[in-house]
Amino acid sequence: MSIRGKAFIAGIYEHPLREIPDRSNSQIHAEVAAGALADAGLSFSDVDAYFCDGSAGFGPLSNADYMGLRLTHVDSTETGGSSYVVHVGHAAEAIAAGKCQVALVTLAGRPRSAAMGGGRGGFGDPTPDALFEGLWGMSGAVTGYALAATRHMHEFGTTSEQLAEVKVAASLHAQHNPNAFLREVFTVEQVLDSPMICSPLHRDDCCVVTDGGGAVVVVSPEVARDLNRTSAKVLGHGEAIKHAENGRLDLTYTGAVVSGPRAFEEAGVSHADIDYVSIYDSFTITVIETLEDLGFCEKGKGGRFVLDGTLVAPHGRLPFNTDGGGLCNNHPANRGGMTKVIEAVRQLRGEAHPAVQVPNCTVALAHGTGGSIGARMGSSTLIMGTEDA
Amino acid sequence: MSSTLPNPVPAVSPGSEEFWAATAEGKLLLRHCDDCGTPIWYPRPFCPACGSLNTSWFEASGRGTVYTFTVVHRSGVPGYRDALPYVVAYVELAEGPRVMTNIVDCDPDQVTVGMPVRVVFHDTGQGNALYRFQPDPSAGADR
Ligand SMILES: [Zn+2]
Numbered sequence: 001m002s003i004r005g006k007a008f009i010a011g012i013y014e015h016p017l018r019e020i021p022d023r024s025n026s027q028i029h030a031e032v033a034a035g036a037l038a039d040a041g042l043s044f045s046d047v048d049a050y051f052c053d054g055s056a057g058f059g060p061l062s063n064a065d066y067m068g069l070r071l072t073h074v075d076s077t078e079t080g081g082s083s084y085v086v087h088v089g090h091a092a093e094a095i096a097a098g099k100c101q102v103a104l105v106t107l108a109g110r111p112r113s114a115a116m117g118g119g120r121g122g123f124g125d126p127t128p129d130a131l132f133e134g135l136w137g138m139s140g141a142v143t144g145y146a147l148a149a150t151r152h153m154h155e156f157g158t159t160s161e162q163l164a165e166v167k168v169a170a171s172l173h174a175q176h177n178p179n180a181f182l183r184e185v186f187t188v189e190q191v192l193d194s195p196m197i198c199s200p201l202h203r204d205d206c207c208v209v210t211d212g213g214g215a216v217v218v219v220s221p222e223v224a225r226d227l228n229r230t231s232a233k234v235l236g237h238g239e240a241i242k243h244a245e246n247g248r249l250d251l252t253y254t255g256a257v258v259s260g261p262r263a264f265e266e267a268g269v270s271h272a273d274i275d276y277v278s279i280y281d282s283f284t285i286t287v288i289e290t291l292e293d294l295g296f297c298e299k300g301k302g303g304r305f306v307l308d309g310t311l312v313a314p315h316g317r318l319p320f321n322t323d324g325g326g327l328c329n330n331h332p333a334n335r336g337g338m339t340k341v342i343e344a345v346r347q348l349r350g351e352a353h354p355a356v357q358v359p360n361c362t363v364a365l366a367h368g369t370g371g372s373i374g375a376r377m378g379s380s381t382l383i384m385g386t387e388d389a
Numbered sequence: 390m391s392s393t394l395p396n397p398v399p400a401v402s403p404g405s406e407e408f409w410a411a412t413a414e415g416k417l418l419l420r421h422c423d424d425c426g427t428p429i430w431y432p433r434p435f436c437p438a439c440g441s442l443n444t445s446w447f448e449a450s451g452r453g454t455v456y457t458f459t460v461v462h463r464s465g466v467p468g469y470r471d472a473l474p475y476v477v478a479y480v481e482l483a484e485g486p487r488v489m490t491n492i493v494d495c496d497p498d499q500v501t502v503g504m505p506v507r508v509v510f511h512d513t514g515q516g517n518a519l520y521r522f523q524p525d526p527s528a529g530a531d532r
Contacts, residue, residue, distance in 0.1 A: 023434075024403045030435040034442060044440035068437025131405060132431040133489050135397050135519055136477050137469035139461055143477055146459035154457070154502040198477075199460040246437040247430030247486030249479070251457060 007092035011040025021113035025055060026066045026128040028108035033067060042102060049073035049100035050241075051087035053080075055109045057127040058371070063106070065243035065376050066128050072240050072258060073100040074378070083107075129244075129376065139198065141282060141334075142206055144372035146198035148251035149285040153200060155252055155300065160200050162303030163284035164191035167204050167327050169311040170281065174324025176353040181208040182328040205284040207325075212332035214342050224387075232348045232384040235363070236267025239380040252300075254286075255379025256293035256367060263365070263381035264295075271295055274383075275361040276347040277318060278340035280369035281325040287311075289374075290367055291318075294381065313356035322347065322356035337368030341382060348386050362386045394475055394491060395468025398515045404434045407446055409517040417449045417508050417520050419484055430486030451508035452525060453482040460497040476500050480522050494523035 013035030020028060029052070037043060050071050056063045059076040063069070075090045077083060084105055091103035114125060126134075138144065152158050167186050174180040186204060194204040224231045240258035243249075264270070277296075281287045288302035296318055297305035313319035323329045323343040326336040344364040346352045363385045371377035401409045411418045420429040422436035423443040429436060434444050458478035464470040476492040478500070492500050493509065505528030510518035 022403050027404055027434055030433075031442065034440060037440070044437075066433060066437065067435065067440070125402065126400060128402070128433065129431055131399055131402055135399060136489055136491050137394070137461060137464055137466045137472075137475055138477060138489075139464035139466050139469070143459055143461060147457045147477065147479060150459055150502065151457035196460075196462045198462065201459075244430075244487075246427065247488065249487050251479075 003089075003092040003096040006096035009088070011036040011038070011042065013039055015108075019112050020110055023110075024128055025108045025110065025125040026057065026063060028110070029056060029063050029106045030067050032108060033104055033106050036106075037104070044069065046102045047071070047104045049075075049091060049094060049103035051075045051077075051084075051091055051103060051105040053083035053087075053107065054078045055107055057125075058376075059378070061241060061243070061371050061376050061378060062127045062129065064241040068243075068246055069104070069241070072238070072262060073103070074239060074241060141372060142201055143198045144375055145283040145285055146201045148289065148373045148375075149200050149205075149283075151251045152285060152289065152300075156303065158288060158300075158303035160192055160202070161188055162306060163200070163205055163288065164188040164202075165306045166281065166284040166287045166311065167191050169306070169309070169316075170321050170325045170327040170329075172312055173322045173356050174328035176355045177324050177329055180324040180329040181210050182324070201283060201285070207282050207327050207331040207336065208329070209334070210330050210332055212330055214332065214338035216338070216341055216345070230349050231387055232345045232364075233387055233389055234382070235269065235385050235389065236263040236265070236383040237381065238262030238264075238266070239378070241378055242374065243376045249375055251374035252289065254289050254293050254369065254373060255377055256290050256369075256381060259379045259381040260294040260367075263383050267363075267383040267385075269363055269383060269385075273363045274318070274365050276313075276322070276344060276358045276364040277320045278325075278344045278364070278366040279320050280336050280340060280367055281321060281327045282331070282336060282369065283373075284327070286369055286373060287320070290369065294365070294367065313352075314358050319356070319358050322352050322358070335370070337366075337370070337380070340366040340368055344382075344384055348384060362389050393472045394493065394511070394521075395472065396511045396513045396519055397468065398513045399517060399519075401517070405432055408432050411446075411448075412510055412518040412520060413512075413516055415510050415518075417451050418446045419449045419482070419486065420444050421447055428484045428486055430482075430488060449508075450483045452528065453480040453488075453506055453522070455479075455492065455500060455502055455504045455506060455522075456481040456487045457502060458492060458500050460500070478522070480506055488520075491519075491521045492523070493521045499524075 238259035240255035242255035427438040506522035507525040
């Protein structure tokens, strides 16, 4: 696909100041965004795609939250001073591909007023949320996911036993994976008896902590056709950022409510067509909320949905994470999205472990989650099929 | 429990100086939008509801209810790891925003979703204070 003539630059804005000691990076991002949108005659609510570099904070998450953007396409490619040129190109590609319609690109930094340095937040500034969320003893990701689990239990009656069923299913798969970090088969009782970390999440509701990594190669149809190796066909994709909505956060759902339908629509498949799912499983609650939000069951019924071996391969209604997932197998660099794609491709190739290979697996879904569930997060859904799917 | 929670000093950033200064006087400030009126949280000189850059401070009631919470039993956070177990929560302020905080002056096992709470301030010794919340017995009497 060519982007020629498929995108236009409609608004521009250069900040008028040259020394800004009294404003945060995020404020400057917001000011230039407001300026460019006004120049184009657009408003913040028109923006559906956001592009930024390392000056923005935690990827695109910080500023999406700060500015209240509702995003279904993001790109935080960091290539130093050339980033914004890259962003314009990527934005044009995304628009040409129908992924978005109004792409906002911003840059801000204060090298005269504040030290530029490492650190994850905006070239020396902490992320803008950190000042109000970093004071209360949040102990890693688990605290935020526990806050979501408590609320999910309160609203929907979800139980610790139901959460534990997710770990049990993952462990039934991991026993067949010789590389899995945890190969023992867990019982619900074992999970409930493991030490409480942040109520209601026990140690065994949490994923493993592992070193490692992964990679995938995506090629054109022409290249794919000439290869001897079986490929998985990309059928559809959706992405979204969900954030605190100006303090009206709702921890009971994820960005999958947006990314899922977009992926299904692009793929032209229905839930009944999905033979296998890789569901991001940083914690057991992550799986419950994501399954609901992707529409595999009614909102609030995820806890009941996972009972009776629903997730257990090969014959459960919706086999998931047949490598053992992040809960038992691997969560390299504390980021589980890569392994989600990899196991889905194994299933589509028929190369999962024979004990967990889903028969005639022709359509698979992989879902990734980033950040803190419900509060400031990225969600991405990828639907793939066999070559003839 | 609550009496032993650390009082880390906030790294006050541009745009939040007045908020933190007010905590030393026992005031919880919220930002709101001068154009659309929406209360803003976390405080920022920008309205995420309408995109306006015209915003100003007002004093919050300091009352709310627990939206959700977790009792932390394992923690790697300096200071906090010596205060186990403690409660991290989101409190829904009467003005609308849900604010991350700690619940204090209460047995962690007694905290419930929906529990009425009111703000208390814990001095950092550096010219500001942390806004935490304790059970609000007067809330029940109102009803
Ligand atoms: Zn407004």
